[in-house]
Amino acid sequence: MEKSELLNYFQEPLFISSLSATTRDAALDELVRCFVNAKIVRNRNIVFEMLRRREALGSTGIGHGIAIPHGRSTAVPDVMIAFGKSEKGIDWESIDNKPVHLVFLVLAPPQEQNIRYLPILGGLVEVLSDNKQREKLRKIKSFSDLTSILQS
Amino acid sequence: MADRIKTQIEFLVALQDLDLMRKEISEVRELGFEVTGEGESAIGTARDELIAKIKKPYLANYERLRTRYKRAIVPVKGDTCLGCFCRLPTSLISHGRSDMEVLTCENCGRILYWLD
Numbered sequence A: 001m002e003k004s005e006l007l008n009y010f011q012e013p014l015f016i017s018s019l020s021a022t023t024r025d026a027a028l029d030e031l032v033r034c035f036v037n038a039k040i041v042r043n044r045n046i047v048f049e050m051l052r053r054r055e056a057l058g059s060t061g062i063g064h065g066i067a068i069p070h071g072r073s074t075a076v077p078d079v080m081i082a083f084g085k086s087e088k089g090i091d092w093e094s095i096d097n098k099p100v101h102l103v104f105l106v107l108a109p110p111q112e113q114n115i116r117y118l119p120i121l122g123g124l125v126e127v128l129s130d131n132k133q134r135e136k137l138r139k140i141k142s143f144s145d146l147t148s149i150l151q152s
Numbered sequence B: 001m002a003d004r005i006k007t008q009i010e011f012l013v014a015l016q017d018l019d020l021m022r023k024e025i026s027e028v029r030e031l032g033f034e035v036t037g038e039g040e041s042a043i044g045t046a047r048d049e050l051i052a053k054i055k056k057p058y059l060a061n062y063e064r065l066r067t068r069y070k071r072a073i074v075p076v077k078g079d080t081c082l083g084c085f086c087r088l089p090t091s092l093i094s095h096g097r098s099d100m101e102v103l104t105c106e107n108c109g110r111i112l113y114w115l116d
Helices: A003-009 A024-037 A044-057 A117-128 A131-138 A143-151 B008-023 B025-030 B037-053 B056-068 B090-096
Strands: A010-016 A061-063 A070-072 A080-090 A100-108 B073-077 B111-114
Touching: A003 A010, A003 A080, A003 A117, A003 A143, A010 A024, A010 A143, A024 A044, A024 A080, A024 A100, A044 A070, A044 B008, A044 B037, A070 A117, A070 B008, A100 A117, A100 A131, A117 A131, A117 B025, A131 A143, B008 B025, B008 B037, B008 B056, B008 B073, B008 B111, B056 B111, B090 B111
Parallel strands: A010 A080, A070 A100, B073 B111
Antiparallel strands: A080 A100
């Protein structure tokens, strides 16, 4: 999936420029709350539990300060990405043991018409494997900064 | 793992989510995400723990529906079952959003979960 296509799955209410969470569970909770506050998800506990179980399968911290927690849930209506940035860094038990500064939470329903979930995950992994993109993302302060990077 | 979910419908939805997760493990691993053998067994244990919390008739219905349909639990949107696209009766709608009861579609029999 092209970088610019990923932009379709981000929304301003699902953007946190400075996460207050200092732990992985708290960060997941903070991001899931965005979906609830935006009235996208009704029951945050179901989604939170799914994400915790996904982390038990293996950390979604892919290294270089990035985490891409993800999962399908019956409680989610559509494919969407929430973004959160942590200046201090969060211990995510990442593969390189480094703290996570950028979190991309990808949620999807069990079935989708266009099968976008896995291509979105793959697209994010590809974009974030580029050091220049990561550096730019570390500096963003607003949702428009994020969209500018994804459009460039 | 201390659960935040407490009701039968929440346990059932969590079970379906877990089954979906298990189904896509290889695809997720191919994308470069870490999936450990230890993690896979932890997921198996989590499933057993969830099953133990679900009342037998509900679990039996879930397993039966899984063999019949792609998904045993389907979302409800706009008061319509998204499994068979039948409009649900008002008596059912008033209970659905509380997440306290396990309700099924009178037409297709699938378990219902209210999205909105």
